[in-house]
Amino acid sequence: MSLLYNIGIHLTHFGLECVSPFNSKIRKGNIGRSNTFDILKNKLTKNDKTLWFHCASLGEYEQGLPVFKALRQHYANHKIVLSFFSPSGYEIRKHTPIADVVVYLPLDTKKNAKLFLDIVNPELTVFVKYDIWPNFLKQLKERKLRAILISAAFRKNQSFFKFYGKQLREALFAFEHIFTQNESSKQLLESINYKNVTVSGDTRFDRVYSQLEQDNTLNFISEFKQDKLCVVAGSTWPEGEDLFINYINSNSLNDVKFIIAPHNIKSAQITNLKNKLNVKTVLFSEKESVNITDAKVFIIDTIGILTKIYNYADIAYVGGALGNSGLHNTLEPAVFGVPIIIGNNHSKFPEAQALIDNHGMFSISNQKEFDEILIELIKNQSKRLETGKNNSVYIEKNKGAVIQILNYLRI
Structure with missing residues (x-):
């Protein structure tokens, strides 16, 4: 060497x-x-x-x-x-x-x-x-x-x-x-x-597809969401959280709820995020001691449950691509058939471009673009359902890598 x-x-x-x-x-x-x-x-x-x-x-x-x-x-x-x-x-x-x-x-x-x-x-x-x-x-x-x-x-x-x-x-x-x-x-x-x-x-398609075979029920998320439309922001970084803070504080749609699952769950960052929101916001860590049903925003200050939370999303945002941290897993929400919004720095993630080309994902670079596509997806149910379906079909078509690998190994 x-x-x-x-x-x-x-x-x-x-x-x-x-x-x-x-x-x-x-x-x-x-x-x-x-x-x-x-x-x-x-x-x-x-x-x-x-x-x-x-x-x-x-x-x-x-x-x-x-x-x-x-x-x-x-x-x-x-x-x-x-x-x-x-x-x-x-x-x-x-x-x-x-x-x-x-x-x-x-x-x-x-x-x-x-x-x-x-x-x-x-x-x-x-x-x-x-x-x-x-x-x-x-x-x-x-x-x-x-x-x-x-x-x-x-x-x-x-x-x-x-x-x-x-x-x-x-x-x-x-x-x-x-x-x-x-x-x-x-x-x-x-x-x-x-x-x-x-x-x-990519074996990730097999991995996320298998999620559909599991029990993705989270009773506290059902309690929070009720029958409202729900936007889930997963693996967020501050630059993406700022988009949500500005949007939520400027819009008073009572029939929309937001779940934010930050990548960094250090207490200082979670507190800062919560304090910037001008609507009722609850944390996962305090859900047993507060009424979560009338909250507008639910911040997930724990790890390990985001994949199941995506099951409750009507619209998803996946963090990382607005900054330099790298886009997080977009296939996890895609398998549940929801439209996805991401930042514009996704050139190293071919599945992101494929989902965009397949008309199931939307790339944004600033607040104006974010607000426009989010509002359209919230108000236009047919577009929301159609674009989400495009994502689930894409996952279905691309699974199968595991079978090829195991066949090679004669298993």
């Missing part, structure tokens, strides 16, 4: 250590990675047969979950190791029943890669989407251990496809097969002479 890459990894480690006293998220990651090998040694023996699933963060975990569930069922006698790089994935899913052992992935040094695989020695490794770690992958290849990459999405400006990306390109060849989300990713892989590739689509 490239000397510069390895030097860079060690410099990254040094930088993370320096920053960790001032950043709680980085500090959690550093502490978690320092405990990884002890956890693995305590929970695995040399006689255990294992599988290894790796995800960058929570989004990739949800993306891979349909495949993980199928492999968990098929390999019932294996121990499954699930690794995350980001605390946002590890902290939320560290007790998932999908895995026997959940750990932070150590930094991608040669030493860490060798020690990790000495302990885990997986019969099959599954990476999700884009988290490519060259030293770990090189070790998998040298040990002739099976590895696949699922729901991969590549762009031509990535290092793999540049003249200086030779060493990183080689890491991709550790995968015996790569399942891509789209044809353009397949073509990019073929341009570097990687041939074992299948366009299977």
